[in-house]
Amino acid sequence: MRHDLTDFDRVVLPELELPWPSTLHPEVQGMHRALTDWSERHTLLRDEAERDRYAGYRFAWLAGRCFPRADPAFAQWAADFMLWFFLFDDVTADRVESAERATTMVRRLTAMLDVLDLDELGERPVHGETAWDDLCRRLRALVPAEENYQRWATAMRLWFLSLTTQVFDQVRTHRVSPRSYASYRRYSAGLKPPLALADVANAGSLTPEEFHAPEARLLEMYATHVIGWSNDVLSAPAEVHEPATRSLVTVIKDAEPGRSWQEAVNLAVDQTHAEIAKFAELAEQVRRSASPQLAGWIDGCQDDDRHGQLVPARHRPLRPHRRRPSRAIGRSRTMAIPRSLPPGPAPGPEDLWRLEQQPALLEDFRASYGDLFTLHRPDQPRGCSSAPPTTSAASCSATTRNSTAWAPPCTTT
Structure with a gap:
């Protein structure tokens, strides 16, 4: 739905602070070069427009911050996966506003599901399918056990299927409650797959008992909320102008149309900070008796929590700024990104x-x-x-x- 943006230009965006540091994988430069070669081999970026658009997204750096301690081969896989993931999401699930686009989306989703389930390509692979097959085969060889691969594969299936819920909501539902939005956002944000591999990328594989323990499932849920909602807040200046796109900010605003945009932003930020506090408190409790592998997985969740602050590079132009606690968004539709957060697209x-x-x-x-x-x-x-x-x-x-x-x-x- 199209929103009334009368007072949006006067919104001030508060800072989102995380209580743990951010680090970067030391091989990120080589990861970027290898990612470029890999994308060209699979013809992922099909024309100059796509190459121009994705040039500044810096997926190697995104992977390098989400998996800073990973084995180089795994970190390279993560960089390749993130390019594929965001491209697939943009091409397949964004702005599905016609029967023709919906038909294309179904064909692409089912093709990727078949690669996961049947372990083979279709007779006429769709765009991105050969790259997806390569990613699945490489990951299977990288992880220590089939259990690790299947955790990730299950998370990917949930993401693929959640995209249909998201699209149906966008084209058929006038409004959605904040609770319903939070429910499908946990899956449609695509955060469960990298969190399913956070143990492998750090201190080693969790046992099934550790992975499925209620405390671990709660930590994962808090982490997905932190990442997804911080992404929503930081992307708000771009996404409020897109009628088919929902975010935590717009959903809060829609729930009470009389509330101002500033109130909606403040509530979204408060809600995100509450999830950060829940994660930090539970993580501290679990660490007291955690195995090295479980502690490493928690470290990986914290690394991935930076994910939501890196992704909005897709929605903002490069803009030098000074550190300030907040800044009015203004008519440029550009937000001030605090100094504590990673920056956006690389400058040309x-x-x-x-x-x-x-x-x-x-x-x-x-x-x-x-x-x-x-x-x-x-x-x-x-x-x-x-x-x-x-x-x-x-x-x-x-x-x-x-x-x-x-x-x-x-x-x-």
Whole structure:
């Protein structure tokens, strides 16, 4: 449904803080290069428009933060999987508003389910199916036991099937209650698959008793809420303009239309912070008697909790900023991302070159993005004037981001 955005421009977005640190896998640069080669082999990005769009999403860095201690082969698999996952979600489940799009979605979903269930490709593979088959076969060889693979496969089946619930809700339901939204969001957000592998990526496999224990299931639920809802909050400035897209913010607003957008955002943030507190309290209790493997799985859940703060890079342009407790969203439909959170899309060569010409903006950029970027002076890109620019780095990004090459534009640490 289309929302009345009368007071949305005046919304101030509070910070979302997590009580544990974020780390990065040391092999992330090589992961990015290998991911590029892998995507080209499977023709995942089919044209220049898709390559431009996905150039800045930095899936190797997303995987490197979700699985910072994983074996290099597993971390590479995770980077490849995340590119495939987000592309499949965007192409298959977003904006299914016609019978033709629904038919395409069903064909793609059933093709991927058949790869999982039958362990074979269809006669005429759909886009992404060969890459999906490769991911399934590689993961089966990487994990220590079939049990680990099946935990992940079951989580993927739940995600595939939850997409149909999400689409039906979008096209047939005028409003949905916050409780109902939270129910299917636990699955449609696609967070259970990586959490099912958080033990393998850290201290080793959980026993079936540990994995299925009520405390572990509660921790997983809290983690999915933290990731999914923080994603909803940080993506709100883009998603409120999309009538077919629901988020925790819009669902809270719809439940009481008289409530302001600021109240809806504040309630969503409070709800997310409450889940963070529940996870932290229960994790501390479980750690007291946990095996090394269970403690490692909890560490992995905490790493994945950064997932919801990284994903909104898909919804925001590059924008240097200073650390502030909050900032009005404003008419640009751009949000202020706190310094404590990982940044968004990687800047292109033109962005970096222009920043080098403006020392004040460069220092601001270093202050905001220095934890992930080591800036260097790139060669002047073709088409860039040698005269000092008059536009801001934010506007440069808005105009040049679509020309960013798929190869990494800067050195990342």
